[in-house]
Amino acid sequence: YVLEGRVNELICVNGTWQRYTSLSCVPVDCGEPYIPYASISCPDGFQYGDKCNFNCKAPSRLQGDVSTIQCDSEGTWSLPNSFCQIHCKAPSVTDDARLITKACKRGYHGLGKVCKFKCEKEFHVAGKSNFRKIYKLECDEDGLWKGESCVPITCPAPDIVFKGLYICSDLFNVGSTCTMICPDNPVTQAINCGIDGTWNNSFSICKSSLAGSCPTVAESTKVKFNCHGDQCEVDCFLPEAVAIVNGHSNKVRGRLASITDSHQDKGPVRQITCSVLLEWTPEPETITCKAECSKASIADGLCQADYNTEECSWDGGDCCKSTVFDGIVLSIPSTCGKPCNCLDPNAAENRTYKHNLKASKKKSRSRLITLSRYAWKQSFPRKSR
Incomplete structure (x- = not known):
C-alpha cells in the first residue's frame, strides 16, 4: 500500500491531535500496461501483485518464452522476459x-x-x-x-505523324515489331524494339501521293489553335485553364489500327500534329480546357464558359441579365454562344412560376409561365401608397 494525501502531518491542539488533512492507505496501482505490437489481458486489474498476459499482434511474433508481467511494490510493471517483434515473411x-x-x-x-x-x-x-x-x-x-x-522495358512511340499507319505485335515492349504501310506504296516498313529500349530503325515519310494538308481547325469557344504548317499550338482562352484530351474520336484511321489508348499521353496537350493521313493528332474536337474556379474571375462582370457551371456558382451571376450587377452580360469571347447562356436555374430567366390569370368572361385557370425579369416586374407592379 501507499500513503495518499496532500500533507503527512498531525497537529497537537489543546492537548489533542488534530488531523491537518485526511490521509489514507491505498493499494499500489501500476496503471494499464503497454507493450508494443501486443494485445494485453489483465483479468484481475492493475494493482500490486496482479498479473497480465500478452499476445503478439500480427504481423509481429513473440521473441522469448514467457508472456506474463506483474505489478510490483514500486508501482511499475516487471520487465517482460519476452517481446513482440515485427516480421516479414x-x-x-x-x-x-x-x-x-x-x-x-x-x-x-x-x-x-x-x-x-x-x-x-x-x-x-x-x-x-x-x-x-x-x-x-x-x-x-x-x-x-x-x-x-x-x-x-519499352521503346518510345514512333513519331506522331505516323499514327494510324502502323500496327505493333506487342505494343512498344521489347521484341515487338511495328509495321507500317504507306497508302501510296505496297512495300511495308518494319522496326523492332531492342532490349535496350530503342528501335533498330525508323519509319520513312510516305511519298507525295497524299498531297495536301490537314483540314482547317474549327474555332472553339474554349481552346485556341495557332497553326503553322503541319503543327498547331494549343492554348486556352482562360489563363488558369489547361488543355486536355477529353473525348473519343469516331474516325477510322487508315487501313491499320493505331496503338491502344493506354499508351496515349494523358497529360496537358501543347500541340496537335498533321499526320501522314492528313488528319490532326490528337483530334481538335476531342480537346477541351479544364479550369478551377478562380475567385478573381468569378463575379467580375465578364461571362466565361469555363466558370458558367454549378461548381463555380454560374460565374458568380455574370452570365444572366437578372444576376449580373449592371444588367449587361459581356461574354468572353464574344462568340461564346450557348456555353455562355444564362444557365443558372435560380435566375429569373429560368424560373417557372405558377400564376393564376383570370379572364373576364372565362373561368379561372392555372398555368405555368416562364417570366423574365422584365416580365416579372410588369406582372407584379408595385402598389402606390
Missing part, C-alpha cells in the same frame, strides 16, 4: 525480378531488414533508366516489403 518470387540476397530467401525477417533484387532481362527499375536493374525492398511496420519494383 520471405519475399515472394516474381516473374520480373530475382532475389539476390541469399539470407532473405526463407524464414521470417525483422523490421528494417533490406533485401536486394535484380530485374530480369526485359525489365528495369520503375522510374529509372532502362539500364537500372538493382533495387531494394525493406520490411516495414505493416509486415510488408516496401520499395521499388520492375517494369517492362
